[in-house]
Amino acid sequence: MSALEDKKKKGLVFNIQKYSVHDGPGIRTIVFLKGCPLSCNWCSNPESQKSEPELAFNAGRCLTFSKCTRCLQACLRGAIIREADDTLRIDRALCDGCPKNCAEACPSQGLIVYGQERSVDDVLKVVEQDAAFYTRSSGGLTLSGGEPLMQGEFALALLRDARRRRIKTAVETCGMVPWKTLEAASEYLNYVLYDIKHMDSGIHEAQTGCSNERILDNFRKLALLDPDKTILARTPVIPGFNDSEEAIIAIAKFLEPFPNVRYEMLPYHRLGTQKYHFLDRVPPMDEVTLDKSVMPRLIDAARSVLGDRVEVAK
């Protein structure tokens, strides 16, 4: 693919987050791509899951009681309904998340369309703004999501073009992608963050909607593809799913044969809860909290297999 063809390629992006220190080495810009093959019950990015643009409504910011009607006038599909008590409701059957109109008309950011079509060049111009920070901190670009490699062509073009601009690259992946896409991406990646959520396929499927065979198979192939490339395997520690020494030791034993793999566990958090409400969805794990005292025990369990290859989440 030529440099010009890469720059023009377009994909659906739902966020660009600058100055992150959690998703790869150094200071990074995270580009979040829409769409995910999994539907994890704990997902902190519910706005990432669908492959199409999606409208979020934050009633707390809405000025409907001050008689604002801008979005009602802007929507050509009649998908915004004003109720008798002046509150607004989105008719999700009518709304197609069209990229302009209501969100652009809203004066208070009460409406946001997640998923904007953007070109590689447009995205990387934003990423390049912080090139000086990347150089000083060994940081760079991280593709995340959703599952960023689900938009395979776009993700590959982003990675290739970032490398042409001498920007270091990383990806956060759930691994549920065709091997050919992962293999092709690997050539342009300096660092990979790869989730291993559970070793039992049935339990994995019950809480993520997908079995884990392809994820584990891809992981093995990736770890062997370039033994000099570090992979950070990560597990979100989820109450009632994998917050036991048994579950973590099973994952650690799977990782143990690959010396280029490091390991980190992420304690369950509920930072995404509000976004479910903005999308008119019920958070599947609303009432659940993690007893944080479990983390030191799980870190010890992982260390009993992987030693100092276990990192403690920042």
Ligand SMILES: C[S@@+](CC[C@H](N)C(=O)[O-])C[C@H]1O[C@@H](n2cnc3c(N)ncnc32)[C@H](O)[C@@H]1O
């Ligand atoms: C938003 S995901 C994007 C990458 C990819 N979809 C995945 O899950 O691997 C980035 C990281 O956040 C973790 N994560 C998602 N929801 C979480 C939650 N509620 N608590 C802790 N970690 C979470 C994921 O497991 C993953 O390691």
Ligand code: SF4
């Ligand atoms: S996103 Fe488009 S279809 Fe949906 S409510 Fe807004 S203007 Fe109407």
Ligand code: SF4
């Ligand atoms: S345009 Fe924004 S502030 Fe005005 S009624 Fe619609 S959502 Fe509320």
Ligand code: SF4
């Ligand atoms: S794989 Fe990641 S983005 Fe996809 S549903 Fe699970 S946590 Fe969310």
